[in-house]
Each structure stands twice: as structure tokens, then as C-alpha cells.
Amino acid sequence: MSSRVYHVPQGGLPPQTDLLGGRAVFTNAYAVIPSGVQRDIVVSHLPHWDDTRVWVLARPLSGFAETFSHYLMDIAPGGGSDMPEPDDDAEGALFVAGGKLVLEVAGRERELRPGGFAYVPPGCVWRIRNRGPGPAQLHWIRKLYQRVPGLSAPEAILTNEDSIEPVAMPGTEGRWATTRFIDPADMRHDMHINVVTFEPGGTIPFEETHVMEHGLYVLEGKAVYRLNRDWVEVEAGDYMWLRAFCPQACYAGGPGRFRYLLYKDVNRHMNLRQGPPLI
Ligand SMILES: NC(=O)N[C@H](N)C(=O)O
Numbered sequence: 001m002s003s004r005v006y007h008v009p010q011g012g013l014p015p016q017t018d019l020l021g022g023r024a025v026f027t028n029a030y031a032v033i034p035s036g037v038q039r040d041i042v043v044s045h046l047p048h049w050d051d052t053r054v055w056v057l058a059r060p061l062s063g064f065a066e067t068f069s070h071y072l073m074d075i076a077p078g079g080g081s082d083m084p085e086p087d088d089d090a091e092g093a094l095f096v097a098g099g100k101l102v103l104e105v106a107g108r109e110r111e112l113r114p115g116g117f118a119y120v121p122p123g124c125v126w127r128i129r130n131r132g133p134g135p136a137q138l139h140w141i142r143k144l145y146q147r148v149p150g151l152s153a154p155e156a157i158l159t160n161e162d163s164i165e166p167v168a169m170p171g172t173e174g175r176w177a178t179t180r181f182i183d184p185a186d187m188r189h190d191m192h193i194n195v196v197t198f199e200p201g202g203t204i205p206f207e208e209t210h211v212m213e214h215g216l217y218v219l220e221g222k223a224v225y226r227l228n229r230d231w232v233e234v235e236a237g238d239y240m241w242l243r244a245f246c247p248q249a250c251y252a253g254g255p256g257r258f259r260y261l262l263y264k265d266v267n268r269h270m271n272l273r274q275g276p277p278l279i
Helices: none
Strands: 030-033 050-058 069-081 090-098 101-105 108-112 116-120 126-130 136-144 157-160 176-180 191-198 203-208 214-220 222-227 230-235 239-242 248-252 258-265
Touching (some): 050 214, 050 239, 069 239, 108 116, 108 157, 136 258, 222 239
Antiparallel strands (some): 030 239, 069 136, 090 136, 116 157, 176 191, 191 258, 203 248, 214 239, 214 258, 222 230
């Protein structure tokens, strides 16, 4: 049984005092969508999904920001979908934060519990149901799979965070470690999904500035995060997306661990024919 903590949204209505405590930020370089925003009044629903509430935390924006979608889903008992993905070119990553879901993918059925992860290749038939007695919470990250001549699309992956050994970053004595759900050496993959863990006081000690876009969902703990020119306080349930080249660093605040689910695009040439950004 996992002792890890995974933040799940509260839903319901915000107290009328929330206006003064608002921490949402939207800039050209990054956005912060605080946990308090994941409320019933801003919920979405998706076709062919039953009894499922969706918070869309990231989506492609006019060609200048992120090229992926990140959904946080709250699935009632019996809810789910037999036709979840409408786009045959889309790949997906699923990460369970709460409850118990049954996933059928490429003819395999697997029960996913908190920490459960699945990679769903493009064009793959899959379905998912909450067969548990209580609600289940699911992260679903989607992007268009970038095919490469001579490389086939990857196969499905089904695993759990508990089965993967985190890799400590060099020189950090284990205070900053990464759990990788997708093999970084496998060039068929064009996105990575990791859980990044900092012990209290752990840091990213320099401003990472790189081509990869990011989506970060804070699963546990607190930190101060450097985003472009700003330092922003974040805590469990907060979401950040970072445009390519957005400078980033952090200090984990304690008293417990600071952990987040991280999306990044990897391993592909840039599209040199893309038009100028629309700003
Ligand atoms: N903000 C981050 O956690 N970035 C990671 N070190 C990464 O780019 O993999």
C-alpha cells in the first residue's frame, strides 16, 4: 500500500472570501492555476464521458504557448468512457490521483490505483471506468503524436509509481529525485511524464532555461517556484504551465516533501515551417 499523497480537487463552491486570496497568474511565459480554482462553477464536461467533471488546466493556445492539454478529471462511481479519445493522432498519459479505475488498453485490462500510470499510444482503443465505491481522480495529458519516418509509435505502458525507482539528481544527496514513467532513451517517445520529488529544503539550484514546455501539477507539499522573472508560492493542487524557454527553479518549503507531476515534450526536431507566433 502506497504511503504517498496525491492532491485531489475539492469541487463545491468557493467561499465568498476567495476573491481577496486569488493567486491565479497568466502571462505570455507561464500560468499558475491555483487549486482553489478547481471548483464546480468552472467545470467542463466532455462528449462520451459519463458522470465525469473535468478541469482543463492546459490547452494549446494560438500557436505561441503550450502544445498539449492537461485535464484533471473527477469520475463518479460507474462513470468513465468507452470512447474517450476522439483523435486518432493523439497520444495520452493517464495518472491516477484518487480512487480506483479499471483501464482497458490494447486488449489488456488493469486496475489503476493512486500512483497508477498508463501511456496510451495514438490510434489505440482504450476505455476507462470507475468501478470503485467512491469518486476517482485522474490526470489525462494529451498531445498530437509527432511521427518520425523509420520509427514506429511506442506500445502502451501500464505501471505504478511504486514500481519505479526514483533517480537522484547528481550532487543533491537525494534531495531532488525524478521518477520516470517513460524511458528517456526510447526515441519513439515525444513526451515524458515524471514525478519530481524534493525533500524539505531541496532546490533546483539554477535557472533551468530550455526548449521543453512544461505542465506541472503539485501533488504534495509547498515551494517557492521561479517562473520567468517572478517567484511564486505554490502548494498541493496548484498547476503551472511553462512556455518553452521560460526560466525555472524552486525551493521546497517543507515541512514535508514537495512533489509534482511533470509533462515535457522531448526528442523531436522543431517544425521550421511553423508561422510566426500570434501574440
Ligand atoms: N521544472 C522542472 O522540474 N524541470 C525539470 N528539471 C525538467 O526539465 O526535466
